[in-house]
Amino acid sequence: MVAPSRHPDAPQLPRRLIIGITGATGAIYGVRLLQLLREMPGIETHLLISDAGVLNLHQELDMRRKQVETLAHVVHNVRDVGAAIASGSFQSDGMIIAPCSMKTLASVANGLSDNLIARAADVVLKERRRLVLMVRETPFNLAHLRNMTSVTEMGGIIFPPLPGFYHRPQNISEMIDHTLGRVLDLFAFQHALTPRWAGLKADQS
Numbered sequence: 001m002v003a004p005s006r007h008p009d010a011p012q013l014p015r016r017l018i019i020g021i022t023g024a025t026g027a028i029y030g031v032r033l034l035q036l037l038r039e040m041p042g043i044e045t046h047l048l049i050s051d052a053g054v055l056n057l058h059q060e061l062d063m064r065r066k067q068v069e070t071l072a073h074v075v076h077n078v079r080d081v082g083a084a085i086a087s088g089s090f091q092s093d094g095m096i097i098a099p100c101s102m103k104t105l106a107s108v109a110n111g112l113s114d115n116l117i118a119r120a121a122d123v124v125l126k127e128r129r130r131l132v133l134m135v136r137e138t139p140f141n142l143a144h145l146r147n148m149t150s151v152t153e154m155g156g157i158i159f160p161p162l163p164g165f166y167h168r169p170q171n172i173s174e175m176i177d178h179t180l181g182r183v184l185d186l187f188a189f190q191h192a193l194t195p196r197w198a199g200l201k202a203d204q205s
């Protein structure tokens with residue numbers, strides 16, 4: 001990721017991050033991500049929730065669209081393809097889609113820009129900024145795998161939310177935070193969500 005250069009005397013601008021929540025299972029990843037970013041100073045979040053994302057927020061977390069939107073600094077309508085984030089002139093650090101459905105993956109992989117989530121991701125890719133797709137489906141068919149390859153070839157990062165167990169998570173929250181900590185690492189955001197791996201314990205017998 002190339003950070004935009006700024007004159008040292010220029011006023012500190014917030015780091016901007018676009019967050020998309022789509023209709024794959026795992027709405028908690030998007031919500032928890034927004035909560036974490038809200039606590040970090042100097043970060044401005046721009047949120048997009050697809051219609052299927054709204055369904056899953058209600059199904060999985062009993063949350064309404066408005067509740068989730070209060071966690072973001074700026075909210076965009078997925079149909080508003082004329083929004084600021086639809087243009088490469090909008091400066092941002094990049095975009096995270098959490099969770100990312102196979103439908104949105106397909107749209108991004110093929111440059112369809114058929115809603116503002118796909119358009120914003122398209123812009124992030126064309127401007128060579130960081131795009132992280134927390135894709136979720138199981139098992140994968142060949143179209144899913146090919147689309148993930150295409151996005152990777154374009155510079156995007158495919159980041160399925162697959163938990164690790166080596167840090168011995170005690171509950172689901174720890175699993176989620178560990179995964180999101182690794183996502184935030186990709187943007188060099190400072191956090192203390194998980195201890196850093198310090199190597200295997202000495203006694204393996």
Ligand SMILES: Cc1cc2nc3c(=O)[nH]c(=O)nc-3n(C[C@H](O)[C@H](O)[C@H](O)COP(=O)(O)O)c2cc1C
Nearest residue numbers: 022023024025050052053059101102103104136137
């Ligand atoms: C409860 C529920 C769970 C779903 N889980 C997934 C999933 O894990 N992965 C996926 O690709 N689609 C999943 N879907 C289907 C998507 O929501 C559907 O393909 C939708 O059109 C995606 O649109 P979007 O990408 O604009 O949000 C799920 C749908 C529902 C209702």
